[in-house]
Amino acid sequence: xxxxxxxxxxxxxxxxxxxxxxxxxxxxxxxxxxxxxxxxxxxxxxxxxxxxxxxxxxxxxxxxxxxxxxxxxxxxxxxxxxxxxxxxxxxxxxxxxxxxxxxxxxxxxxxxxxxxxxxxxxxxxxxxxxxxxxxxxxxxxxxxxxxxxxxxxxxxxxxxxxxxxxxxxxxxxxxxxxxxxxxxxxxxxxxxxxxxxxxxxxxxxxxxxxxxxxxxxxxxx
Amino acid sequence: xxxxxxxxxxxxxxxxxxxxxxxxxxxxxxxxxxxxxxxxxxxxxxxxxxxxxxxxxxxxxxxxxxxxxxxxxxxxxxxxxxxxxxxxxxxxxxxxxxxxxxxxxxxxxxxxxxxxxxxxxxxxxxxxxxxxxxxxxxxxxxxxxxxxxxxxxxxxxxxxxxxxxxxxxxxxxxxxxxxxxxxxxxxxxxxxxxxxxxxxxxxxxxxxxxxxxxxxxxxxxxxxxxxxxxxxxxxxxxxxxx
Numbered sequence: 381x382x383x384x385x386x387x388x389x390x391x392x393x394x395x396x397x398x399x400x401x402x403x404x405x406x407x408x409x410x411x412x413x414x415x416x417x418x419x420x421x422x423x424x425x426x427x428x429x430x431x432x433x434x435x436x437x438x439x440x441x442x443x444x445x446x447x448x449x450x451x452x453x454x455x456x457x458x459x460x461x462x463x464x465x466x467x468x469x470x471x472x473x474x475x476x477x478x479x480x481x482x483x484x485x486x487x488x489x490x491x492x493x494x495x496x497x498x499x500x501x502x503x504x505x506x507x508x509x510x511x512x513x514x515x516x517x518x519x520x521x522x523x524x525x526x527x528x529x530x531x532x533x534x535x536x537x538x539x540x541x542x543x544x545x546x547x548x549x550x551x552x553x554x555x556x557x558x559x560x561x562x563x564x565x566x567x568x569x570x571x572x573x574x575x576x577x578x579x580x581x582x583x584x585x586x587x588x589x590x591x592x593x594x595x596x597x598x599x600x601x
Numbered sequence: 602x603x604x605x606x607x608x609x610x611x612x613x614x615x616x617x618x619x620x621x622x623x624x625x626x627x628x629x630x631x632x633x634x635x636x637x638x639x640x641x642x643x644x645x646x647x648x649x650x651x652x653x654x655x656x657x658x659x660x661x662x663x664x665x666x667x668x669x670x671x672x673x674x675x676x677x678x679x680x681x682x683x684x685x686x687x688x689x690x691x692x693x694x695x696x697x698x699x700x701x702x703x704x705x706x707x708x709x710x711x712x713x714x715x716x717x718x719x720x721x722x723x724x725x726x727x728x729x730x731x732x733x734x735x736x737x738x739x740x741x742x743x744x745x746x747x748x749x750x751x752x753x754x755x756x757x758x759x760x761x762x763x764x765x766x767x768x769x770x771x772x773x774x775x776x777x778x779x780x781x782x783x784x785x786x787x788x789x790x791x792x793x794x795x796x797x798x799x800x801x802x803x804x805x806x807x808x809x810x811x812x813x814x815x816x817x818x819x820x821x822x823x824x825x826x827x828x829x830x831x832x833x834x835x836x837x838x839x840x841x842x843x
Contacts, residue, residue: 496690499653499763500704500753501679510703514694589694590739 383560383567390564394549398568400463401545404538405531405576407467412474412527417520419475420482421508430483437476445534448472449541466535466543473534474527481523485516518588525580532573536565546572606631606761606793607652611661614647622647622817624661631760634787634794636804638839639814645797648814649763652795653682666760680708683762683792687769689750691738697723697749698734704757722752727782744775751783755790762787764796768803780806801839805829813839 387394423430443451448469452459458468489512497507513520539547549565605628613623622644629635637645650656651663654670662669670678692700701722702715710718720730726748738746747767754762768776768783784807787794798804804811805825813821813828815835821828828836 490690490693492686492688492690493692495655496684496686496692499655499679499684499686499690500707501676502707503676506707511692515692589737 381558381560383563386560387564394546394564394568397544397546397548397565398572401532401535401547401569401572404463404466404470404535404543404545405528405572408470408474408531408535409524409528411467411471412478413524415471416475416478416523416527417482420479420520421486421512423479423483424486424512425504433479434483437479440472441476443472445469445473445537446540449537453541461542463538463543465541466538466545469538470531470535473530477523477526477530478520479523481526482516482520485519485523486512488519489515514587514589518584518590521580521584521587525577525584528576528580529573532569532576536569604628604630605664606666607795608664609648609651609661610664612651612658612663613660614644614651614656615659616647620659620817622651622814623658625817625819627812627819627822629793629795631793632791633809634784634796634807635810635812636796636798636808637812637814638798638801638804640799643814644817645799645814646765647817649765649795649797652761652763653679653684680704680757681759681761683754683756683759685747685750685754685762685764685767687766688743689746689753689767691746691749691753693738695738696734697728697736697738697741698730700738700749701752701756703753708757718756719752722755725755725786726752728752742775743771744779747771747779751786755786755792760793762792762794762796764794766798769798769800776803777806783807801842805843 419433423433449465452465452469453461459465493511493515494507497511502510535543535545536547536550538545539551546565546569550562550569553559553562553565607627607629609625609627611623612625614621621642625648627635637648639645647656651658651670652665654673654675657671662671664670665673665678666681692703695703698716698719702719705715705718719734723730723733728745728748733741733745738749741749750767754764768779771779780803794807796807805828808825810822811825811828812819813833813836821831821833821836823831829840831837
């Protein structure tokens with residue numbers, strides 16, 4: 381059976397698995413941002429924590445994903461069979477690019493701008509909200525984009541622990557030694573990565589204060 | 602009103618355990634323009650940053666409007682002082698109007714007052730608001746950005762202005778033009794100004810009083826006329842640049 385025949389007969393399941401896949405990656409990216417951005421901000425304030433946080437995130441990034449899923453399985457709360465465990469693992473991989481880009485985005489701001497902000501009497505919180513985060517936003521979003529694209533790839537392996545997603549076809553195809561089935565999972569996964577990459581790239585350009593046109597909507601309010 | 606807007610009383614400052622300034626005794630009268638002149642590393646910027654408490658003295662005290670900076674709330678202190686730095690430190694993600702209106706916004710003015718104030722200030726610094734208010738900083742020339750920096754520093758009507766080589770990066774003609782306008786502006790608004798420069802022409806053009814810093818110690822503090830007449834070798838060296 382050709383991949384097209386297989387895909388046509390299983391269009392419904394492919395659609396369902398794609399949505400499931402998107403759900404895993406979306407949840408992981410969302411949690412990754414919720415943890416990673418504050419963490420990235422925190423280490424711009426505490427140089428000593430920086431080494432530890434970036435070090436740990438770096439090491440976690442190097443753990444092979446299949447092994448990480450395996451390690452998580454026996455853990456209470458974080459582990460077990462299913463989507464929850466998969467999201468935990470995906471968050472682990474999302475953290476490094478998000479934390480690192482938040483940190484880099486803030487620390488590479490022109491020191492004169494920071495100096496002016498402090499000198500005019502902004503509190504630390506105001507500097508963060510009005511100056512640092514808006515200026516770092518394109519870099520932070522680039523990190524989110526990296527995390528998302530990596531997540532789409534890694535999420536295919538989550539099928540191994542019963543989390544579903546497009547990886548289901550891939551593992552099924554491997555077991556059946558049937559390339560058509562593998563491709564029914566792999567091609568939509570690749571397409572999903574490309575689409576998400578493109579969408580996030582557009583958002584990134586919208587928040588880029590360096591872009592020349594359409595700056596009228598940058599009012600502080 | 603106290604006669605002295607800023608007072609340095611036996612002030613010393615260290616950086617990395619090394620003394621970079623002091624002892625400095627200097628009273629800056631309300632409504633005067635004092636220029637700190639000196640070479641790189643002479644302690645000019647350090648002196649300036651002691652006033653808005655970006656640095657604290659290791660010895661002595663800096664008094665602003667009659668109160669030692671260490672007794673001020675740092676944020677309140679900074680909001681009563683306008684601060685202009687080289688290239689303005691303009692926020693690149695905000696429009697010209699939002700840059701100028703930011704301190705009034707921080708202290709809680711309403712939108713209408715901020716808009717009025719912003720327009721008036723842009724007019725004052727020679728940037729017609731109709732043409733410039735919505736522009737982004739990167740669309741401005743260096744001179745125009747510096748005007749925005751001055752307008753922003755004046756926004757909440759602080760009694761004191763600190764200027765750290767604000768015109769240092771400009772071409773000579775634009776610089777002279779801005780110096781002239783700046784001088785007129787602070788005279789008209791009766792601001793107390795502490796101005797840092799290594800440019801002797803700038804010092805002579807702006808100052809009511811010139812303070813020469815050498816190796817962190819003031820070696821001359823008098824009028825521009827006295828500066829022109831002085832026989833000090835280091836001052837003669839500066840005068841040779843004229």
